[in-house]
Amino acid sequence: MFDKLGVLEEKFEDLNMRVSDPEIISDQSTWQKLxxxxxxxxxxxxKYREYKQTKEDIEAAKEILETSSDEEFRELAKMELSEKEADMENIQSELKILMLPKDPNDDKNVIVEIRGGAGGDEAALFAGVLFRMYSMYASARRWKVELLSSNETGIGGYKEVVFMINGKGAYSRLKFESGVHRVQRVPDTESSGRIHTSTATVAVLPEVEDVEVELNMNDVRVDVFRSSGNGGQSVNTTDSAVRLTHAPTGIVISMQDEKSQLKNKEKAFKILRAKLYDIELEKSQKAMAQERKSQVGTGDRSERIRTYNYPQGRVSDHRINMTLYKLEQFVNGDMDEMIDALITTDQTDKMQSI
Structure with a gap:
């Protein structure tokens, strides 16, 4: 590992020299890539440089202990050695994590699709809670949220809502949110105080470029029709809505949120490409998860991953057996503690499989 780190350090120094070259700076495309x-x-x-410095400090402290007869000096060296050896353990663990193969999708924007599942109106309301939760999480990280399509119930819920989150590292933070989310609470309409259980399904898809997905246009049927619902006169009186049907997979995407047919078509194709990419991603994740018996990142989109229990004020992630008693803060976007734990578990799984 350390031989490779030395090579990476040389490459880093070379790159730093190249990005200062006026000729390269004038070619913005190459400069941005570098x-x-x-x-x-x-x-x-x-982190590698920190490792090398700590190693030098350990060797210096050991040398003092071997050569010095000054007791006060030796005592200081013992303390230094103890601290630096503890630091070294942490640095080596962090280096191993940094050297893990990087998920090529981690820096990408994401398309999030939330569907109300079992539970009727309560499920639709819960889908709305999840949409708000992810929107608030994104806002706290200064990411941009763009609504792509929605099917509202009229009582503040959603049968389905699809939105994009634009921000560096969005996929790396949200990729473990895919799966079935369950809520347990007493509905406002429940006079007897009985707890109802409802579900919503979340799919987190990395945004993909056209070149990343091979899409045969002959496989896609494009239908245009008049929009329904809110949106102003022009939305409802022109054939601005678009429906894509992908014959090989049976995927159907309907888009009618924009007044422009062209914009609706563009958004629909963006979602279709992401879904097709996700099918292949799911296959590879399942294969890798079986190899390393992963707890998270299994690729199983039908897996029940989390329960939100309102009477007890808790949120529990079943993949890592983690329960937080701060449900209100969590659904208001304070999700980092659980997301960090999921990422750490995934990294530990990967390290054990190396």
Whole structure:
């Protein structure tokens, strides 16, 4: 591992020289590509340099203990050695994590699809709670949320809502949210105080470029029709809505939120490409998860992953047996503690399989 780290440090230094070259700076496309490489390598090289410095400090402290007869000096060296050896353990663990193969999708924007599941109106309301939760989480990280399509119930819920989150690292933070989310609470309409259980399904798809998905246009039927519901006169009186049907998979995407047929078509194809990419991603994730018996990132979109229990004020993630008694904060976007734990578990699984 350390031989490879030395090579990466040399590459990092070379890249830093190249991005300062006026000729390369004048070619913005090349410069941006090189700057991304610099950005990707910086945390690894920084941690490797910290490792080398700590190693030198340990050797210096050991030398003092071997050669010095000054008791006060030796005592200081013992303390230094103890601290630096503890630091070294942490640094080596962090280096192993940094050296894990990077998920190529981690830096991408995401398309999130939430569907109300079992539970009727309560499920639709819960889908609305989840939409708000992810929107607030994104807002706290200064990511942009763009609504792509929605099917509202009229009581504040959603049968389905699809939205995009634009922000660096969005997929890396949200990729473990895919699955079935369950809510247990007493509905406002329940006079006897009986707890109801409802579900909503979340799918988190990385945004993909056209070149990343092979899409045969002969496989896609495009239908246009008049929009229904809110949206103003022009939406309801022109054939602005678009429906795509992908014959090989049976995927159907309907889009009518925009006044422009062209914009609706563009958004629909964006979602279709993401769904087709996700099918292949799910296959590869399942294969990898079986190999390393992963607790998270199994690729199973039908897996029940989390329960939100309102009477007890708790949220429990079943994949990592983690329960937080701060449900209100969690659904208001305070999700980092659980997301960090999921990422750590995934990294531990990967390290054990190396």
């Amino acid at each position: 700057m991304k490489e610099v950005s990707d390598l910086e945390p690894i090289v920084s």
